[in-house]
Amino acid sequence: MRAAATFGFGRVHGLGMLAWHRSEVSGKMLGNPSVSETLTSYMLSLRCRKTLKGEISLSAHAVTSVSLVMFIVPMCNLCALISQLYNYNNQPVFQEPQAYKPSARNVPKEPDGWGGTRSRTECNLGYCLFFCGLLWVDELLKIQVHDIELETNPETGLVITLTLHLPFCKTSQFGEIKPFVFHVMPDQYAHLCVVRAYLRWILVSGITEGYVFRKMCANDRIAEENEPMTSEQFLEMFRNNLVDVGVDPLPYG
Incomplete structure (x- = not known):
């Protein structure tokens, strides 16, 4: 209620956020009536009285079975x-990196010809870290080998x-970023296992230092220079991967 009143006085009536x-x-009285010392003191005392009477805070009430379902269903x-993408990217045809072959121009490619073993293995690692670490794209692409133990x-x-010692975190821009610890998962959760995905990527890419997620060049080649992949390239690969499994990439940005 107070938030609605603050918005109404501040935005609708143009009184701003200056204290009353x-x-x-x-x-004359100036400012936003909802932002006043009297009202703030009242709200604090009201919360204390409710707590003394044994009432549970609204935030605790909000965690109901309905809200849990609303969270769990999208995650499932x-x-x-991710399981679909993992199974597609781990088909026998994508198990071994292919030798470099110059491609002819103006020759249509196969629908899944956007990426080979290296590109798909890199995507799998990205998916695992996204899901298990809840990372942003910018955080993911800044990870280097020395950040991982x-x-x-x-x-x-x-x-x-x-x-994983994340070098940068949007929610902790002033340091004190706690490390992410990932354990090996059972075989049935291989598509979410960060440890398996990382070891597979290091084996396929041969990367021993520098950025973990490297820029990809034509014909499934990794850039020779220590240049991180851009968010645009990663999202493009993700969209192509969605098309592989028959999923419309439009809702995913």
């Missing part, structure tokens, strides 16, 4: 989509944990 006060010159749909099982020597 009496002018020393004219003696996204998980299913791998922990192995001392008995088997297999990698079991990947720790």
Whole structure:
């Protein structure tokens, strides 16, 4: 209610966001009536009285089964989509990188000819980090090899944990970014496993330093210089990948 009143007085009636006060010159009341010390004190005391009576805050009430379903259903749909993309990108034809072959001009390509093993493996890693780390595109593409630590099982020597120290985070622009720790997932969740996707990408790309997500060139070649992939190129690859599995890319930007 107070937020609506603040908006109404400030935007609709053009009173702005200045605190409600009496002018020393004219003696008239100026500013936004909803932004006043009296109202602020009242709202704080009202919250305290409600808490003493045992009432639960509105934010806690909001976490109901309905709101959980509204959150879980889209996430399940996204998980299913990532599984589709993973299965398509891991077909036998895309398992081994192909040797470079100059392509002839003005020759139509196959519908899935936009990317080979390297491009699709890079996409798979991006999808896993997007889903499991809830990262933005800009955060994803700034990751470098030295930002990642791998922990192995001392008995088997297999990698079991990947720790990501994000160099940049839009929600923590002043540092203190806590590391992301990803563990190896079971086979049924291979399409979401960051550890598997990263190891596969390092094996296919041969990258040992610099940016993890490199700019891709024609014929599925990785740029020789240490140049990160642009968000435009990644989104274009994502759209092409959606077309591969028969999904309209328009709703995804």
